[in-house]
Amino acid sequence: xxxxxxxxxxxxxxxxxxxEDLGAGQLGLRAIARAAGVSHGAPRRHFPTHQALLGxxxxxxxxxxxxxFAAIDANAAPRDRLRAMAVDYVEFAAARPExxxxxxxxxxxxxxxxxxxxxxxxxxxxxxxxxxxxTGTPDPAAxxxxxxxxxxxxxxxxxxxxxxxxxxxxxxxxxxAAVLQLHLHHPDD
Numbered sequence: 001x002x003x004x005x006x007x008x009x010x011x012x013x014x015x016x017x018x019x020e021d022l023g024a025g026q027l028g029l030r031a032i033a034r035a036a037g038v039s040h041g042a043p044r045r046h047f048p049t050h051q052a053l054l055g056x057x058x059x060x061x062x063x064x065x066x067x068x069f070a071a072i073d074a075n076a077a078p079r080d081r082l083r084a085m086a087v088d089y090v091e092f093a094a095a096r097p098e099x100x101x102x103x104x105x106x107x108x109x110x111x112x113x114x115x116x117x118x119x120x121x122x123x124x125x126x127x128x129x130x131x132x133x134x135t136g137t138p139d140p141a142a143x144x145x146x147x148x149x150x151x152x153x154x155x156x157x158x159x160x161x162x163x164x165x166x167x168x169x170x171x172x173x174x175x176x177a178a179v180l181q182l183h184l185h186h187p188d189d
Contacts, residue, residue, distance in 0.1 A: 008046040008056075011036055015057045016099070024102045029053055054102060055112025061099040062119040065092055069123065078133035079184065085127060086151050086176050093155035094172070100159045104152075124148065134184050147183040154179065 014036045019027055028050060029043040036042075047053040065088075072084045093100040102108065109116065124144070131147060132140035154175050157163040163170055 055114030093159040097159035
């Protein structure tokens with residue numbers, strides 16, 4: 001039984017390593033099997049479909065992002081923790097653009113069998129709670145969603161290098177700061 005888990009984990013790890021070079025569209029079971037040194041049929045015992053494999057790889061990406069967020073100083077002021085989450089999110093996208101893209105490609109992940117919502121929902125709930133603490137808004141969900149979509153946009157254009165096309169001198173950190181300022185004002189301001 002342990003061997004099964006070990007092979008599954010190794011296949012996911014190899015998939016994570018190959019993802020940045022190949023992209024999700026080219027990352028198949030055979031390529032991972034070859035890189036892992038197993039027969040081309042071996043991954044099918046753990047991943048019956050391409051979506052299952054991609055879902056497991058995306059779950060690893062969300063776990064990595066969660067780990068980054070967990071490293072943020074829990075004793076820092078809420079605004080500082082929220083700023084750190086925003087910066088980490090954009091930096092994660094820049095450092096691992098293919099993983100970032102895969103994590104939000106629901107068209108590729110649908111039917112994967114991974115419960116990605118179990119990972120993403122707590123992250124967003126933590127984010128929403130921090131927005132509430134910073135703004136004093138009793139129901140911060142709409143504001144948190146607006147802020148997150150703005151940050152996701154920055155992360156996406158950073159990950160796919162689009163920002164350089166329209167604003168080559170733009171500083172992503174300054175964009176993050178501007179978006180935070182825009183969305184985090186107190187309702188009485």
